[in-house]
Amino acid sequence: MKRLSITLCLTLAVLLETGGASWGADYREGVTTYQRGDYTTALREWKLLAAEGNAEAQNNLGVMYRSGLGIPKDDQTALKWFRLAAEQGDAPAQANLGYMYANGMGIPQDWVYAYMWSKISASSGFMGAVNNIDIFAKQMTPSQLEKTQKLARECVRKKYKGC
Numbered sequence: 001m002k003r004l005s006i007t008l009c010l011t012l013a014v015l016l017e018t019g020g021a022s023w024g025a026d027y028r029e030g031v032t033t034y035q036r037g038d039y040t041t042a043l044r045e046w047k048l049l050a051a052e053g054n055a056e057a058q059n060n061l062g063v064m065y066r067s068g069l070g071i072p073k074d075d076q077t078a079l080k081w082f083r084l085a086a087e088q089g090d091a092p093a094q095a096n097l098g099y100m101y102a103n104g105m106g107i108p109q110d111w112v113y114a115y116m117w118s119k120i121s122a123s124s125g126f127m128g129a130v131n132n133i134d135i136f137a138k139q140m141t142p143s144q145l146e147k148t149q150k151l152a153r154e155c156v157r158k159k160y161k162g163c
Contacts, residue, residue, distance in 0.1 A: 026045045026048060026049055027045070027046070027049055027054065027056065027057060029041070029045050030042040030043075030045035030046045030049070030057065030060070033045065034060070039064065039069045039070025039071070040070050042060075042064070042070065043061070043064060043070050043071060045057075046060050046061050046064075047061065050081060050084075053084075053088070055084075055085040055088040055089075055090035055093060056085070056090065058081045058082075058084045058085035058088075058090070058093065059081065059082065059085040059090055059092050059093035059096060061077075061078075061081040062077075062078045062079070062080075062081035062082040062085065062093065062096055063078070063096065064078075065077040065078035065081065066078035066082075066096070066100070066105065075100070075105040075106030075107075076106045078100065078105070078106060079097070079100055079105070079106035079107055081093075082096045082097045082100060083097060086117065086160060086163075087159075087160045087161050087163075088160070089124065089159075089160055091120075091121045091124040091125065091126030091129070092121070092126060092128065094117045094118070094120050094121035094124070094126070094129070094160075095117070095118055095121040095122075095126055095128050095129035095132065097117045098113070098114045098115070098116070098117035098118035098121065098129065098132060098136070099114070099118075099132065101113040101114035101117065102114035102132070102135075102136055111136055111139045111140045111144060112140070112144050112147055112148050112151065113151075114132075114136050115133065115136040115137060115140060115144075115145070115148045116148045116151045116152045116155065116163070117163075118132040118133050118136060119133055119148060119152050120152055120155060120156065120160070123152075151163070
């Protein structure tokens with residue numbers, strides 16, 4: 001699990017370093033203040049964008065709530081933000097949702113859903129989920145692995161809604 005935590009921390013670092021031109025000034029302001037350790041300002045900037053449906057901001061809020069950065073740690077709220085972003089196809093959020101399932105954070109531990117969300121994330125090209133797939137697979141039976149394939153196909157078909 002330590003390797004998994006390191007992977008997710010690196011994921012956040014990469015996510016925060018890649019502020020693309022398509023992101024608004026408020027998002028970049030949140031990234032800048034987050035990197036300075038001003039979590040209160042980052043939280044304020046990202047909450048506004050997340051409420052408007054910005055998946056990257058939703059994912060970052062999930063990270064902040066899961067880690068208790070600038071706010072009390074709250075796995076239920078983290079799960080909510082990760083799910084909203086994951087349902088929009090945000091690969092880092094899908095990987096984070098898998099992590100929440102794997103660790104039973106805000107939801108009962110479930111290796112099938114942990115693997116499913118990580119597999120979807122990795123298939124979208126998010127390399128941060130690739131190592132997690134191998135880790136999660138070692139915890140599962142062959143029938144569980146087969147079940148995840150079916151669930152992942154269904155989830156993609158439903159465009160990530162209600163998975």
